[in-house]
Amino acid sequence: xxxxxxxxxxxxxxxxxxxxxxxxxxxxxxxxxxxxxxxxxxxxxxxxxxxxxxxxxxxxxxxxxxxxxxxxxxxxxxxxxxxxxxxxxxxxxxxxxxxxxxxxxxxxxxxxxxxxxxxxxxxxxxxxxxxxxxxxxxxxxxxxxxxxxxxxxxxxxxxxxxxxxxxxxxxxxxxxxxxxxxxxxxxxxxxxxxxxxxxxxxxxxxxxxxxxxxxxxxxxxxxxxxxxxxxxxxxxxxxxxxxxxxxxxxxxxxxxxxxxxxxxxxxxxxxxxxxxxxxxxxxxxxxxxxxxxxxxxxxxxxxxxxxxxxxxxxxxxxxxxxxxxxxxxxxxxxxxxxxxxxxxxxxxxxxxxxxxxxxx
Amino acid sequence: xxxxxxxxxxxxxxxxxxxxxxxxxxxxxxxxxxxxxxxxxxxxxxxxxxxxxxxxxxxxxxxxxxxxxxxxxxxxxxxxxxxxxxxxxxxxxxxxxxxxxxxxxxxxxxxxxxxxxxxxxxxxxxxxxxxxxxxxxxxxxxxxxxxxxxxxxxxxxxxxxxxxxxxxxxxxxxxxxxxxxxxxxxxxxxxxxxxxxxxxxxxxxxxxxxxxxxxxxxxxxxxxx
Numbered sequence: 001x002x003x004x005x006x007x008x009x010x011x012x013x014x015x016x017x018x019x020x021x022x023x024x025x026x027x028x029x030x031x032x033x034x035x036x037x038x039x040x041x042x043x044x045x046x047x048x049x050x051x052x053x054x055x056x057x058x059x060x061x062x063x064x065x066x067x068x069x070x071x072x073x074x075x076x077x078x079x080x081x082x083x084x085x086x087x088x089x090x091x092x093x094x095x096x097x098x099x100x101x102x103x104x105x106x107x108x109x110x111x112x113x114x115x116x117x118x119x120x121x122x123x124x125x126x127x128x129x130x131x132x133x134x135x136x137x138x139x140x141x142x143x144x145x146x147x148x149x150x151x152x153x154x155x156x157x158x159x160x161x162x163x164x165x166x167x168x169x170x171x172x173x174x175x176x177x178x179x180x181x182x183x184x185x186x187x188x189x190x191x192x193x194x195x196x197x198x199x200x201x202x203x204x205x206x207x208x209x210x211x212x213x214x215x216x217x218x219x220x221x222x223x224x225x226x227x228x229x230x231x232x233x234x235x236x237x238x239x240x241x242x243x244x245x246x247x248x249x250x251x252x253x254x255x256x257x258x259x260x261x262x263x264x265x266x267x268x269x270x271x272x273x274x275x276x277x278x279x280x281x282x283x284x285x286x287x288x289x290x291x292x293x294x295x296x297x298x299x300x301x302x303x304x305x306x307x308x309x310x311x312x313x314x315x316x317x318x319x320x321x322x323x324x325x326x327x328x329x330x331x332x333x334x335x336x337x338x339x340x341x342x343x344x345x346x347x348x349x350x351x352x353x354x355x356x357x358x359x360x
Numbered sequence: 361x362x363x364x365x366x367x368x369x370x371x372x373x374x375x376x377x378x379x380x381x382x383x384x385x386x387x388x389x390x391x392x393x394x395x396x397x398x399x400x401x402x403x404x405x406x407x408x409x410x411x412x413x414x415x416x417x418x419x420x421x422x423x424x425x426x427x428x429x430x431x432x433x434x435x436x437x438x439x440x441x442x443x444x445x446x447x448x449x450x451x452x453x454x455x456x457x458x459x460x461x462x463x464x465x466x467x468x469x470x471x472x473x474x475x476x477x478x479x480x481x482x483x484x485x486x487x488x489x490x491x492x493x494x495x496x497x498x499x500x501x502x503x504x505x506x507x508x509x510x511x512x513x514x515x516x517x518x519x520x521x522x523x524x525x526x527x528x529x530x531x532x533x534x535x536x537x538x539x540x541x542x543x544x545x546x547x548x549x550x551x552x553x554x555x556x557x558x559x560x561x562x563x564x565x566x567x568x569x570x571x572x573x574x575x576x577x578x579x580x581x582x583x584x585x
Contacts, residue, residue, distance in 0.1 A: 036440055040440065079571070079574060088452075090474075099439075107511060112425075112476075113425065113476035127477075127478060127570060127572040128572035131474050131482065132473060133473070134452070134471070141471055145471070145486060169436075173442060221469055221470070226466070229448065240466075240468075348448070349461065350466075
């Protein structure tokens, strides 16, 4: 059996506790910002740091280390305590800045391996790590494999570490796809147009076989490979990732969905959840913290665990009536009314991850 | 010690500017309209995956240090008039998605990995964790860049490799093993995919050995090519 020992995050609202408190009040950290930092259309972003880099060292690096001082421990990255890095941006902010000003001192941070080496050095971590990069399901992959390694008695503990800080590279890209536009997102809301928001975020979770009140029951992965940006139109991808979970879920379940604010995916996700888990409230928090991309699974897991500890989970921040389906929950609710949590993420290419958690 | 048998191993190398012969290898693998929009790395993945079946019992592990370099270069230079296709194609793991979306080939377990130091070990570690799969495909590749390569921020070569691993020893080419750090062996970590391609091309026994990652060894059957 695998248990979650600890999980923390930082978002534009602050640390885990501040983030939860703000979401419980329905507060959004989104602000309209020029999409390229100092020029371009204004789009909703939840930033911890300014979008454009001024210094050569990433503006988020020291705050990342300062946010999680408890992780400064050389045991991480040793043979029995591997690290699973699970992000999507890594060094693209420095790469973009380098492409603009050709300042060669940025090069150390402009690659994934360069950024990871700096982070390892600052935290004092060893060399037993893997770096996953699969867009918004990256966190799900890391948790899945870490859990497997524990179940196989290959390791003693695992650290899943995620960080994604925005830059014009990614905000410009999503804006060009027209889904990051001037509109504020309303996840799972049945309206005329869809829109997303992006956010800065970082988080970790620690897994081990030592008993805690939060058990990771199973994870499920699926990749539709039907199209690059959309989902297979019948929702088969959502059905496929949820089916194994539905066979193992025994209790009263609530669902933290992906729910970015796009229409088609929102309908497909909420339809699939309603079909397999008709009594389970479905929420999304991206209307409050933005979509933190590769780090979203681990960031939102940290918020969910904080919610379980505090007894209340936020509803779907930013949702407006009419809602897409009857299972979508707008308001906060008691986590003690449930004993299971389903965490969902999905990504370009129709990638899906699902985690089933049981708690006391 | 854990073992996985090597059922297939192949690699390819393209010239700095792919020759007409090299492009002819992929000409018939994709419809021309799709092929024209694919990245060089996507085409190389397509050539390696040609004839390789992927089913629900297959796990795919994809590794690349720099991924879609040429697309990233063009995308960066497109600012402030950002290219949506450039953005889409630049997102890891684009190259494998290009092939599998064309095939409409879904898969359960797909693990895109990146990095440089210990990259081969990351792929092998993931393979050994995927021990419920009937087959594990490790795919890796790099495409040569232009101005990013000049700044050592992209690959200098166009190369790709494929390994198919399983617990099936029959007709295998050899095996890969995983064990604890070997204090009697030299410490050596991979620094990208070139060591994987060398292992496949030369079919000489080799190993990676580090205190934190442990030891991974390639053993090839004598006489197999």
